Amino acid sequence: MRLKDKKAAVTGAARGIGRAIALKLAREGADVIVADINLEGVQKVAEEIKNMGRKAVDLKVDVSIKEEAEKIINTAKDELGRLDILVNNAGINRDAMLHKMSDEDWEKVLAVDLTGVFFCTRAAAKLMRDQGYGRIINISSASWMGNIGQANYSAAKAGVVGFSKTAARELARKGITVNVICPGFIDTEMTRAVPDKVRAKIMEKIPMGEVGKPEDVANAVAFLASDEARYITGAIIDVGGGMVL
């Protein structure tokens, strides 16, 4: 119970890594706002959390729309009284080789994966500054260093790293830490869509030789959200079995 009575919000919490993070935070004692464009999904996750005896609020939001992203933070304040932990996990990919990448695929990925993080973090930073406490954890990707077919996704995820390191510096004296987790290849619906040939190539790049579980990422989030990580800010933690793309 490292997070007893902490108030958290997780974006993209309907499934995959976000769902595992929301459940882990609740298991550690937090009440959780579970936000996603998929309402049915977050309703189920909220039920699971309530069954653990914690509070949960499900929200249908698109993080790339400012007012909706801000609703997450406002709901935390109104319904839970404060926001101690924000996990920016919502993300999409629209892979294509650069010469075939459409404007729409570029803009959509940047809007969700980078601008969404900005909207949520800016709103949270205002509240957390007033509280004098906060833990912000942003989910980037091993692809931030560059990956064939992912110019849009890599740009957004590298943006998340630069953004987080800046926010970490700005908020360091306000009791707020900002850190980044870079998952490698984790077993979720996002990666189950990867063609077998590509999957085989990715597997060659994982020294541990196995695909990660959403819980592997959730465990790292729980640590960064806890007081044990009080002196860690602006850090990048790879959760990828040693994977280098």
Ligand SMILES: NC(=O)c1ccc[n+]([C@@H]2O[C@H](COP(=O)([O-])OP(=O)(O)OC[C@H]3O[C@@H](n4cnc5c(N)ncnc54)[C@H](O)[C@@H]3O)[C@@H](O)[C@H]2O)c1
């Ligand atoms: N799975 C991996 O191997 C892997 C690796 C590196 C990084 N990541 C990152 O981890 C995060 C979670 O990935 P996942 O594998 O669980 O993906 P996923 O597709 O299974 O889940 C993503 C969730 O985000 C939600 N979402 C999408 N757009 C949204 C929006 N505009 N507003 C709110 N919610 C939205 C989806 O509805 C879904 O529930 C993403 O940021 C992804 O880029 C995943």
